[in-house]
Amino acid sequence: MPEGHTIHRLAADYRERFGGRPVRVSSPQGKFADSAALLDGAVLARTEAHGKHLFLGFPGEEWVHIHLGLFGKVNFGGPVASAAGPMPPPTDTVRLRLATADAYVDLRGPTTCALITDAEKQAIHDRLGPDPLRADDDPAGAWRRISKSRTTIAALLMDQKIVAGVGNVYRAEVLFRHGIDPYRAGRDLSPGEWTAIWDDLGALMREGVRLNRIDTVRPEHTPEAMGRPPRVDDHGGEVYVYRRAHLPCHICGTEIRTADLAARNLFWCPTCQQR
């Protein structure tokens, strides 16, 4: 479930459970074993997220750079009472385990898990766009690029160089919430539309961090409010269009459409999203 909100939540969870303490570091699966040995016993000094990139900071300006990609998963365990027996053995797919005497966290299937320097970390920040979840990030740079681009807004929102942290769910949902046709060119958006999208992404993603899931349906459009039977989307939260192909739009009843765009599934309501 890795969009930006997941990563920011992970940064907070790693910090809360392991920050400021020495941790055992291992890589049962092996691909991170050499670096794990170097870090083993070090204090997890800080954690940080930018878009879909997670950074675990250790003394000496060293960082573990993690990117979950499509499949990556993090699983927190413990606290485990020592009397109750040993910590569960990591399975052979665990790329990185941090552990204290009574708690652990396992990382599986990431695209990236690498030990990097502060300069390398800075280079990653430099190639990422502003992140709606980073309080100091300025959307002006993103608007400069969007307002000049002939590329579709659907593609631009997924480009991490332009906006960091938006994935396929938030992309589909925020365009629906603002009634914007996903195929509209970036340069055909108004400054007001962009500001509204940016602000809404911030609000939606902060809520995503808090609930640890993506919920985008306004209270007045919930099944209860619309007088329809309650419904649970199979991916957790409540959404308007994501993965709802051929189902009726919650607002107008039109069949939700789907298409391939740059190798990703796009979903939208052709009636509600025309402007």
Place this chain on the structure above:
DNA sequence: GTAGGATGCTAAC
């Protein structure tokens, strides 16, 4: 049991 898909991204053509 097996195939296929998934909230991502990059390198190579």
Place this chain on the structure above:
DNA sequence: TTAGCCTCCTACG
């Protein structure tokens, strides 16, 4: 534009 990477879960026999 495509293949490839990494893992888990569901649907389908």
